[in-house]
Amino acid sequence: MYQYPVYSPQLGEEEKRNVLDCLETNWISSKGKYVELFEKNFSIFTDIAHSNAVANGTVAIHLALAAIGIGPGDEVIVPSFTYVASVNGIRYVGATPVFADCSRADWQMGVEEVRRCITPKTKAVMAVHLYGSCTDMAALAKFCKEKNLLLIEDCAEAFGTYDHGRHAGGFGDISTFSFYGNKTITTGEGGMVCTQSESIDSVLRHLKNQGVSKTKQYWHDVVGFNFRMTNICAAIGVAQLDRAQQIIQVKKEINQMYEERLRHKLEFLPCGKGIESAHWMVTALAQSEEKRNALRAFLDSKKIETRPSFYPVHLMPMYEQKLDLPVTMDIAFRGINLPSSPTLTENDVNVICNAVIEFYG
């Protein structure tokens, strides 16, 4: 058992009350008032016109790609430095992931990294807003428009992140979120697919609900999915949205405390101009992979849980390729995530920082 887990969600009375309401009213499946309310409130929070609640962030990506017509023969440009679910979604719809490097300036895949990967088969670009930051999304959206490419935003880690005042997920054709237990707001398991387009929203709703006809019960006119979120999960989500501003504020303060005390020991994830990160996970680089591993082992011995940053997906057996992605290869092996729960106190962060300082001597 860790004294300082890398993440634990902040749950309270409203979450309990809402879940109890689901149980007491018998609305425990995917019908019930909370799903609609969560979707409505999510759209208000993010200022993205349409939100569709789904079972998790992985199916959100699968559904998003299916809804915008990505399929066999299409290439989708995606950073190798991401969580594997971003890439698996591309494979699920039969398309081909094309791995891009990330920028040294902000560790995200930007226009220049995308440009190098374009081929005549490129159909879409998937930006992944890693660890709560994001690239210059206005520039990437403009570039994709010029090249006639669809733009998907994987915002699993970017709830509460803004680029020049606009919430992540509002730039692309479609965007996805995750509400896994370690995300900035959580529903236990859960996800959201968002779009500004009414026509894409209508395809999303149709596909996520088994492709059932709008006019004839138990008649299905496409091969759809059951990707629906339950009312219980949505009930938690409604309560989490009510406390979202406070969670985000605390997470920003936690990140700032770490940076202030440890910036001479570790290199923290740098944010681009105009990017307001929600700092989902406090992310930093050690001097080498060996140093990172030794630091993790030292913190582990002090009951402080950490995570290694994501390994490059293009090295994993399902996607293995020889590619020249120098920034990814450098960053991915030196990265460490420090405890980032909104439940951490100032004293907790100080204890963790003291341990890091002790390690460096």
Ligand SMILES: Cc1ncc(COP(=O)(O)O)c(C=O)c1O
């Ligand atoms: C970048 C990214 N994409 C997708 C996912 C998948 O979300 P989930 O775990 O809810 O399926 C995650 C989360 O774990 C993630 O970090």
